[in-house]
Amino acid sequence: GAVVSQHPSWVICKSGTSVKIECRSLDFQATTMFWYRQFPKQSLMLMATSNEGSKATYEQGVEKDKFLINHASLTLSTLTVTSAHPEDSSFYICSAPRAGTALTGELFFGEGSRLTVL
């Protein structure tokens, strides 16, 4: 079964509204989670690193005021797309390394959330 759960899987919203996407680690704690964005037929682009108990670290070019990340607990990180516009339509995916894993780069990904902004 899935070890990282994302919700919602699909969301359609009107331009100008905000959308929240949740990412939960199941049966393990994640002090760090990663948020990616994937456009059709393109690679996963890392947006930000979510850190439990501290501010998220954003990649260059990603607007932190537009993509709000909150790592509320050791099992939950949320991404809020504020004042969404059609160009924000994309597939958003979160991932987390299993705590205690000895393998660098062994990430477990959520099922992804497809955002469509009308």
Next chain:
Amino acid sequence: QKEVEQDPGPLSVPEGAIVSLNCTYSNSAFQYFMWYRQYSRKGPELLMYTYSSGNKEDGRFTAQVDKSSKYISLFIRDSQPSDSATYLCASVTGGGNKLTFGTGTQLKVEL
């Protein structure tokens, strides 16, 4: 130049064929190499993981890393229609989990 280059395909093969998927990378600091499989509209799942140069085999899958030429390969033997997916190579330097992904190769295995 992207740090990890991958032919996006699509690649179409008949069932039972041997599939070869390849990536090149430019960052000499990359130490860990992964292959992720992503079905349509799903999140990626880890398929193979390698650290050093050489081969690693897991069932029908073989991952190969050649650090001297900065070349990463994934071979799929006896390919099945259920192998139809996008295969992403990824690399990371030591001490972190910030993966750099290739664009992914879309594979279709036909009956």
